[in-house]
Amino acid sequence: xxxxxxxxxxxxxxxxxxxxxxxxxxxxxxxxxxxxxxxxxxxxxxxxxxxxxxxxxxxxxxxxxxxxxxxxxxxxxxxxxxxxxxxxxxxxxxxxxxxxxxxxxxxxxxxxxxxxxxxxxxxxxxxxxxxxxxxxxxxxxxxxxxxxxxxxxxxxxxxxxxxxxxxxxxxxxxxxxxxxxxxxxxxxxxxxxxxxxxxxxxxxxxxxxxxxxxxxxxxxxxxxxxxxxxxxxxxxxxxxxxxxxxxxxxxxxxxxxxxxxxxxxxxxxxxxxxxxxxxxxxxxxxxxxxxxxxxxxxxxxxxxxxxxxxxxxxxxxxxxxxxxxxxxxxxxxxxxxxxxxxxxxxxxxxxxxxxxxxxxxxxxxxxxxxxxxxxxxxxxxxxxxxxxxxxxxxxxxxxxxxxxxxxxxxxxxxxxxxx
Numbered sequence: 001x002x003x004x005x006x007x008x009x010x011x012x013x014x015x016x017x018x019x020x021x022x023x024x025x026x027x028x029x030x031x032x033x034x035x036x037x038x039x040x041x042x043x044x045x046x047x048x049x050x051x052x053x054x055x056x057x058x059x060x061x062x063x064x065x066x067x068x069x070x071x072x073x074x075x076x077x078x079x080x081x082x083x084x085x086x087x088x089x090x091x092x093x094x095x096x097x098x099x100x101x102x103x104x105x106x107x108x109x110x111x112x113x114x115x116x117x118x119x120x121x122x123x124x125x126x127x128x129x130x131x132x133x134x135x136x137x138x139x140x141x142x143x144x145x146x147x148x149x150x151x152x153x154x155x156x157x158x159x160x161x162x163x164x165x166x167x168x169x170x171x172x173x174x175x176x177x178x179x180x181x182x183x184x185x186x187x188x189x190x191x192x193x194x195x196x197x198x199x200x201x202x203x204x205x206x207x208x209x210x211x212x213x214x215x216x217x218x219x220x221x222x223x224x225x226x227x228x229x230x231x232x233x234x235x236x237x238x239x240x241x242x243x244x245x246x247x248x249x250x251x252x253x254x255x256x257x258x259x260x261x262x263x264x265x266x267x268x269x270x271x272x273x274x275x276x277x278x279x280x281x282x283x284x285x286x287x288x289x290x291x292x293x294x295x296x297x298x299x300x301x302x303x304x305x306x307x308x309x310x311x312x313x314x315x316x317x318x319x320x321x322x323x324x325x326x327x328x329x330x331x332x333x334x335x336x337x338x339x340x341x342x343x344x345x346x347x348x349x350x351x352x353x354x355x356x357x358x359x360x361x362x363x364x365x366x367x368x369x370x371x372x373x374x375x376x377x378x379x380x381x382x383x384x385x386x387x388x389x390x391x392x393x394x395x396x397x398x399x400x401x402x403x404x405x406x407x408x409x410x411x412x413x414x415x416x417x418x419x
Contacts, residue, residue, distance in 0.1 A: 195341025
C-alpha cells in the first residue's frame, strides 16, 4: 500500500465542506434571515419593499414583442440544443450592435453571453483576480460583489460613495485603498441600492483615476438606460475612454422586466488589446456551465432590435413616478430622509437615530421592529455596508406604495423620542 492510498474504514465520519463553499457568504441572507415571517403582525397583510424583482408586484410586465420573440424561438425548434459556450452568434451580434459606441465598434467576438448579469460578474471577477488579490467595491453596493470576492479568496476593498453628493464615488478614498495587489475596480451605474446616475463629468473622473493607476474597470451597467431625466442620455463608461480596458456587464433582466430568464452579457471594450490574454481566460470560464439559456438567446436579436421606444419610456416614467412619490412621502416623515433617485428602481432612506426611542438603535433593529409591528419589509442598509439606512424598491403599484408609506409613517410616529 502506498503512503497516499486511502485506507478502508468501518464507519462514516462527518464530511467536510470545501473552503470555497464555506467562505461563500451572502450579506443580505446573514441579516434578512433574522427578519422572520413568523414575526409578522398577523393582523396586517405582508407588504414587501425589499425585493429587486420588478415582476413580483404585478403592475409591470414585459412588452408583447419580447414574449412573441420567445414564442417564435420555441416554435422554430432551433433553440433546443447547446450553443457555443460564449453564446449564439446571432445573440452576440445583436448585443454588439446594441452596445457599440462612437469610439468602440464592437464585434460579436467582443461579446460573451452569460447566465444573467450575476453570471457575467462572476466571470469578470474570476478572469481578473486570483486568490489573495484585491478588488475595489463600492459601499453601499450590491451585495453579490462581496459574495463573489469572498468565495474566491479575493480581498474586498470597499470605497465610499458620498450620500450628500448624489452618491458620487469618493475618489480620494479610492486612491487610498489601491495597493500592488489591486486588480480591478467595480463601478455600478445606475446604482443598486442608491438609484444614482453618474454624470459624464464624474464618469470621466473615475476613468482618469483608473488610467492613472492602470486598473481595468468592471462596469456593472445592468440598469443601463433606466434613467428618469428624459432630456439626458445614459453614458456608458466605455464611451469616454479608448485606453482603459472595460468589462461592461449588462442584460435583459431589469430593463425588459424578465429577471427569471437569466440572460446577461459581458462587453469587452479593449481597443489597445490589454485584455487579450484575459479574453482566453473568459472563454475558458464560460465552459464551466456550457453556456447560457439557448432559448432566450434565440429570441435576443428580436428583443433588442424590435421593442418600440415607447416601452422603455413607459417603464422609466412609471419608476420615476414611484421614486418621486417615495421621496415626497419620506420627506414628510420625521426621523427619515431620502436621497432622490435618478434611475434604476431603488431608494436609500436615512434614519436619524437621535429622533427615535431606545427600541431603535440601528437600521437592523428599525427594520426588524417595522416588520413585527407593520408587516412591512425593507432591507437594512447593513446589507449594503451602509449602516443606519434602509433600501426600498420603487417597483410596486401606487396603491401598494401608499399603504406601505402610511404604515412606515405610523411606525415612525409611534417611536419618536419623547421631547
